[in-house]
Amino acid sequence: MSIPKEPRQLMINIMYLVLTALLALNVSAEIFNAFKMVDKGLIKSNTALDDKNNAVPQLIRDAAKKQGSFQVYADKIDPIREKSSEIVTYIEDLKNTMINVQGYKKDKVTGAMTDDLIGKKDKEITTRMLVYEGKGEELKAKLEQYRVDILELIDEEEREAFTKEIAVQIDEETWKAKGKNSWSEMNFKQMPLQAVLPIFTKFINDVKSTEAAALNNLATKVGAGDTKVVLDKYTVVSAPDKSYIIKGEKYRTEVFLSAGASADSKTGISVAVNGKSLPLNKDGVGVYETTPGSLGKKSYTASASIKNPVTGEVKSFKKEFSYEVGERSVTVSPLKMNVFYIGVDNPVAVSAAGVASNEIKVSMTGAGGGTINKASGNYNVKVTRPTKKGEFAYINISAPGLTEKREFRVKRIPDPVPKLGKARGGAMPSGQFQAQPGVFPVLEGFDFDAKCGITEFVVVRAPKRQDVQIVRNKGGKYTGEAASVIKKAKAGDRYFFENIKCKCPGDAAARNIGQMVFNIK
8 A cells, every 4th residue: 555645544544553453462342443433534535535536527528628639638537437436346345245244233222223343353254255265365456457457547658657646556575574375364364354344445545546646647638737636726835944043044935836837837837025026946936035134023925826728817826924033042951851860871952043963062061070972963961970969060052153051960860669579568479479589679750771780688587476587688589598588488477678779870889778578468
């Protein structure tokens, strides 16, 4: 399938891919409702395409009547529409055949038919018909033949370029790369009926989109349309290099009609700004330049006219545009937190309005023992010691026309929380308690990629009516005697984990992160 140009259609396609991935994980029934929503969205999109495709043929025929040599293009309308209608009918029949096996549910109150499929989770009908009975490969062959038939109706010299406009595409690479036996097996085997329906509706959408592209190609030939859609509405467009510039800089923008054509075409496009005509380049684009001498909002009026090459009618359009003129400024944004942390990379974004990135110079001074270096388009700060009260680490920025300094505090990585599995204490079944490999530190709510490690802890077993056992363990995982004490856990025992110490990146010495108490049940 080709990538759709309309945002709505692109959104539906992306949603379908996400839903298919979720379906593979056997998620809840709500996913089937989401597939139904995608199918309805595609059906609505197909209706919109039908409206467009129904409007274009008459425009082509009307243009052909005005100039006899265009009749050859008008004669291609019916073959294009007939071939599209044939394959759409075939796909609809396939859909209905699978749906009718079990049909739709009826409303329990009114008895009226609903749009809820009885067999929406049925994988047998799709696998049997589309994979084992060969209907999937038959569909694939018809789609491929449709591509060939449509291309034959396009002028030979344009066919190679027109292949990019054909939405009907068959992916022959993925199923082979995945080791599948066929295209049908990859797309339909063990797929629930509710998930297959949007695929079929998308094929219909591709056919209608291809039909639209072919009709618009004919419309362009006869002058009934200047783009891929019949031109019945126009607007003036201004495309500035920048909408916000610095005082003293030159403001530059391209002004053109949204349905633009080349300067030497018969459309006779002309462009002006504030009443002054602009010369057009080979693409039919006029360039407007001005250098404002003051700050604030600036506006200008752009106008354009176009001549219909068939009727000779001239239409004019006008629109006002604006831009902002401002002073230089600088922004320094830590990408994680409002402070720098010892032992981890602290990413920072540095930008200055109106200044190229290669003109900005960045350095670091002050407390914290910090350094700053370029990293993946931004900057990376490393610090070695925390700042005291009243102390700051400074990032210094210089660029043409500005000098700035920003201050930051430096801190140690916060204390992690000791845990057994997901628990910090409380009641725990003996089997679950014995299954834990040891004590691990968790940095809760810390956005940086940092790992702390347990250096040692003391575990105390207090069984009922027995002597207390105290063991010191090195590292986070249970070893030796500590592992033996853990394996003795039974209902009624209490375990104390004390003097839990760990080291985090940047720590000179281990820190005590508290204790935990567990009651064995």
